[in-house]
Amino acid sequence: MSFSLKNKVAIVTGGASGIGKAITTRFAASGATVHMLEFSEENGKQAVAEIEKEGGKAVFHQCDVSNHSQVKEIIDAIASEQSIDILVNNAGIAHVGNVENTTVEDLDRIYNVNVKGVYNCIYAVVPHLKKKGGIILNMASIASSVGISDRFAYSMSKGAVLTMTYSVAKDYLESGIRCNCISPARVHTPFVDGFIKKNYPGKEDEMFDKLSKTQPIGRMGKPEEVANLALYLCSDEASFITGTDFPIDGGFIKLNG
Template sequence: MFSLAHKTAVITGAGSGIGQAIALLFARQGAHVEVMDLHMESAQDTADQIIAEGGSARAVACDVGDHAHVKAVFEEIGLRRPRLDILVNNAGIAHIGTLLTTTEADLDRLYQINVKGLFNCSQAVISRMVTQGGGVVLNMCSIAADMGLADRFAYSMTKGAVLTMTYSIAKDYLAHGIRCNCISPARVHTPFVDGYLARTYPGQEAEMFAKLSAAQPIGRMAQPMEIASLAVYLCSDEAGFITGSAYPIDGGAIHLR
């Protein structure tokens, strides 16, 4: 079950964290993975891990916020791969701030990557999926799209957009055999979390990590591979009846807090 053999998957932001976990697991399930990241070194590191495990991967440097660059990168991938079966829009950035502490530059930066980046990559792949008769788009959303989170004004705005873009893509391309869903995680233990704690609470990292973990109703943060496992299911043929859905993977945060 959940085989991705003979499929090509493009995963953005796959150089670390959740994106890297998705890339590794997709390759283990048989997919060829186009490992896309802003930083070529990070993308290559993930691709090297896949290849070392006997999988198939290629590292691709791409700034998802640059429309022309995204278009050129996807055209190049299309020349090498006969099909583009799966797109995982995982690339994104975070921001901490309220309405009053968020600057115009902050808002523009979040929009450029989290919203326009998804638009750029999805637009670049959808026409190919229409021509080939189907495909899967999976977007990385957040519980911030469903509930109020303190100090996450701009970030929540972008994830609300991800949620509604997911619904729109699913609706518009249903007749073309294209499925589109999104995953909405709560807090996940990634290098971003470790970096945030080191910058914000130097010398108190362990204490604050425990506090953030305890804030989840389930009592801990998610692990990236847990998010990747849900991604594998939603992109597999076993999920062929699922489209236009948002899947919380939140340790009870939305309903049990």
């Protein structure tokens, strides 16, 4: 079955690289007009060009999701021209470290993007979605629910995303707004390649293989696999699903250990 988003209007944050780019590409290919809220102008314009080349519809909005007024201004402007159906909160940043080597500045940076950024977008879009219902999909992480070494700040932030998902789903059930989240394990994105290159120079292949094998299934996930799940959860076929976390983790949570 090919899930259709024909005539739907979707907003995807961080939609020009990694998982976000896979989602915007998949949504556009399924008929949606995708508004990409992306910090990098270069990445955003390139992603839009690629989508349009394949016949899809996409619009780039340069945006820092941690900026409350900027997010609201952009989302209100979109809503003034089109009826918004879907918000995917994908934008996020990573951090490696335990509580002792996580500085206040590190914590604030993670919080502002991964927690406040999600809040800002939900805050701005809910008044518009309440008019006719809609879908909010948040990107959490397996770190939301299981202990991951050296991921103190990141786990904190993604745990907040998970509980925000539950709260929004409960509060806006009668408004016809469905809110779910996806919790990926390690997914092979340009960020992973950059992290390995920076921290393990000369041992890239060895570390890639080692990180891949931390997933019980024996490999990292693909951005397209997460995008396929996102497509389903944002389609009409998932109309009975809300307030739910969907791990996509190669068996990590249940089979690791």
